[in-house]
Amino acid sequence: MTDFSSLPHLPDSLTDTAARSVQKTQTAKPGGLFSRPWFLRLLAIAIIIIVWQLVALTNIRVPNIAEVIRFLIIEISEGTHGGTFKGLFWSPIGNSFMRYAIGMAIGVPIGFALGILIGTSTYARGLLNDTTLVLLALPSVVWAFLSTLWFGLTSEGPILAVVLTAAPFVAVSVSAGVRNIDRSLIEMCASYRVPLLRRTQHLILGGTLPSAITGTRLAFMAGWNSLIIVEWFGATSGVGWRARTLYNFQDYPGFTTWILLFILLIMILDRFLLRPVERRAFRWNEPPMLTFAETDDDSNASTNNSGKRLRKRQD
Amino acid sequence: MATVLIENLTKVFPPTANQPNQVQALGGLNLSITGNVLVAVLGPSGCGKTTLLNIVAGVEQPTSGSVRSVQDGVPAHISYVFQEPRLLPWRTVVNNMIFVQDRKSDRSRREAEFYLSMVGLGDVADLYPSQLSGGMQQRVNIARAFLVNPDILLMDEPFSHLDALTGRSLRDYLQKIWSQTRKTALLVTHDVNEAVELADRIIMMRPGGVIFDDIPVNLPRPRHPSNPDLQFLQNDILRRFDSMEAAVRFGVG
Ligand SMILES: Nc1ncnc2c1ncn2[C@@H]1O[C@H](COP(=O)(O)OP(=O)(O)O)[C@@H](O)[C@H]1O
Numbered sequence: 001m002t003d004f005s006s007l008p009h010l011p012d013s014l015t016d017t018a019a020r021s022v023q024k025t026q027t028a029k030p031g032g033l034f035s036r037p038w039f040l041r042l043l044a045i046a047i048i049i050i051v052w053q054l055v056a057l058t059n060i061r062v063p064n065i066a067e068v069i070r071f072l073i074i075e076i077s078e079g080t081h082g083g084t085f086k087g088l089f090w091s092p093i094g095n096s097f098m099r100y101a102i103g104m105a106i107g108v109p110i111g112f113a114l115g116i117l118i119g120t121s122t123y124a125r126g127l128l129n130d131t132t133l134v135l136l137a138l139p140s141v142v143w144a145f146l147s148t149l150w151f152g153l154t155s156e157g158p159i160l161a162v163v164l165t166a167a168p169f170v171a172v173s174v175s176a177g178v179r180n181i182d183r184s185l186i187e188m189c190a191s192y193r194v195p196l197l198r199r200t201q202h203l204i205l206g207g208t209l210p211s212a213i214t215g216t217r218l219a220f221m222a223g224w225n226s227l228i229i230v231e232w233f234g235a236t237s238g239v240g241w242r243a244r245t246l247y248n249f250q251d252y253p254g255f256t257t258w259i260l261l262f263i264l265l266i267m268i269l270d271r272f273l274l275r276p277v278e279r280r281a282f283r284w285n286e287p288p289m290l291t292f293a294e295t296d297d298d299s300n301a302s303t304n305n306s307g308k309r310l311r312k313r314q315d
Numbered sequence: 316m317a318t319v320l321i322e323n324l325t326k327v328f329p330p331t332a333n334q335p336n337q338v339q340a341l342g343g344l345n346l347s348i349t350g351n352v353l354v355a356v357l358g359p360s361g362c363g364k365t366t367l368l369n370i371v372a373g374v375e376q377p378t379s380g381s382v383r384s385v386q387d388g389v390p391a392h393i394s395y396v397f398q399e400p401r402l403l404p405w406r407t408v409v410n411n412m413i414f415v416q417d418r419k420s421d422r423s424r425r426e427a428e429f430y431l432s433m434v435g436l437g438d439v440a441d442l443y444p445s446q447l448s449g450g451m452q453q454r455v456n457i458a459r460a461f462l463v464n465p466d467i468l469l470m471d472e473p474f475s476h477l478d479a480l481t482g483r484s485l486r487d488y489l490q491k492i493w494s495q496t497r498k499t500a501l502l503v504t505h506d507v508n509e510a511v512e513l514a515d516r517i518i519m520m521r522p523g524g525v526i527f528d529d530i531p532v533n534l535p536r537p538r539h540p541s542n543p544d545l546q547f548l549q550n551d552i553l554r555r556f557d558s559m560e561a562a563v564r565f566g567v568g
């Protein structure tokens with residue numbers, strides 16, 4: 001019905017070559033292993049291990065890597081470390097993860113709701129902003145003592161600590177996300193009379209999602225740290241409790257092994273759960289806010305979830 | 316038939332942090348627009364054009380005076396082409412279009428794609444705005460305004476952020492799509508070329524938000540910028556601005 005072929009066009013070839021030459025300079029990299037992120041990462045790990053071994057040589061209380069591996073094997077196989085002292089592996093990890101999962105499942109939604117409230121309502125901001133900041137600043141060890149006081153040596157204490165540590169991280173980044181939503185987009189919605197529900201869902205939530213996910217990643221780190229500290233001082237099971245027991249027995253290989261496990265577990269969680277989620281949320285090509293999110297293989301922030309580079313089209 | 320009726324419209328902005336004095340953006344505007352016409356409001360930067368459109372769109376409230384937009388006796392349905400694309404960066408092009416539709420249906424996507432093809436963007440429906448050039452994003456902005464099938468179409472310098480060549484090609488798209496739909500349209504611009512090429516009537520505004528002239532443009536469409544009649548009209552308009560400035564300066568000094 002309509003003939004569009006007569007509409008004017010800019011010469012495609014002109015802008016296209018310009019675009020291509022820009023791409024070339026972007027993808028051209030100086031050669032060599034030292035420009036590869038994966039190589040640098042391996043190098044960093046190697047340096048850490050070497051320095052560790054050197055320190056272990058000179059200091060009797062620092063176990064070397066062989067001792068750690070020997071200890072780990074006994075723990076996993078639940079063999080004996082000597083006498084009646086038995087290895088334990090899955091139950092401390094299982095206990096900690098159970099508390100952690102419950103705590104995050106409660107804390108993240110609470111933080112999200114608080115963040116939306118603080119971001120949208122000036123009353124809520126006045127009421128809750130300082131409380132959130134206090135929670136953010138409070139050291140986890142305070143939760144350890146308070147929760148032991150309130151709950152004794154049960155699981156509620158560590159769970160509460162995870163909730164109260166994670167929620168403010170999420171709340172702060174979500175409220176910042178809400179407040180950073182482009183005013184001109186709010187005006188656009190108003191002039192087109194976009195219904196409130198759709199506006200909330202796609203403008204407020206859509207615009208907040210990336211910072212919410214970044215905040216959630218931080219909350220996952222902080223919640224895990226807090227959990228371990230609370231378990232250290234006020235629990236009879238879990239990763240923190242296990243590390244403390246070994247520390248009290250002056251079993252330094254054991255203590256070191258669990259500290260390493262503690263770090264490894266959160267790194268695995270971040271890498272295989274949180275980062276893929278974050279990358280999906282950023283697939284419309286805004287670089288993530290945390291710089292440590294960008295150290296991903298050979299790619300950079302302008303890749304989408306399927307690894308394809310978002311390429312700008314020209315007129 | 317759609318009508319915009321503006322009576323004694325004023326807008327005064329109170330002092331702000333970076334602007335110690337209050338600003339009179341609109342100074343008692345009277346304007347009536349009726350029927351299937353494209354009216355251009357022409358004036359220099361800062362003379363109150365965006366403020367005028369924002370008030371007509373209902374995004375901003377007037378200090379005094381009134382604006383009524385009606386279609387057959389009921390409040391008119393308005394759409395707005397902004398100076399910048401104003402697309403949600405996390406939604407694809409077609410989802411940005413569907414986002415502003417008042418009712419969603421199976422036809423939504425096809426309608427959106429139809430209007431995209433009207434501005435020559437048939438193949439970018441599923442891309443994100445960041446994957447498009449500025450000119451393409453602005454075409455989406457235009458297509459979105461036609462998609463909602465408005466009674467009244469507002470346009471705020473839709474080509475001013477683009478380079479001259481891209482702007483010119485977009486003007487041709489707009490002429491084409493407007494000629495087919497003939498929506499009552501209010502286009503504000505600081506570009507005399509643009510006004511004479513697109514408008515049926517040109518309203519001239521000076522700083523302080525005051526209308527000082529109002530002329531009809533009775534030239535056949537499609538108009539081409541090289542048409543001598545357009546050149547003639549353009550010179551006439553520039554002369555009117557010059558004598559207005561002289562009069563204002565004389566009146567003040
Ligand atoms: N929100 C605002 N607060 C204060 N002053 C404003 C605001 N918006 C516009 N103005 C002032 O009003 C005048 C008219 O602005 P505007 O309508 O944007 O002009 P135009 O679109 O013609 O360039 C300008 O002097 C501008 O500084």
Ligand SMILES: [Mg+2]
Nearest residue numbers: 364365398471
């Ligand atoms: Mg303006």
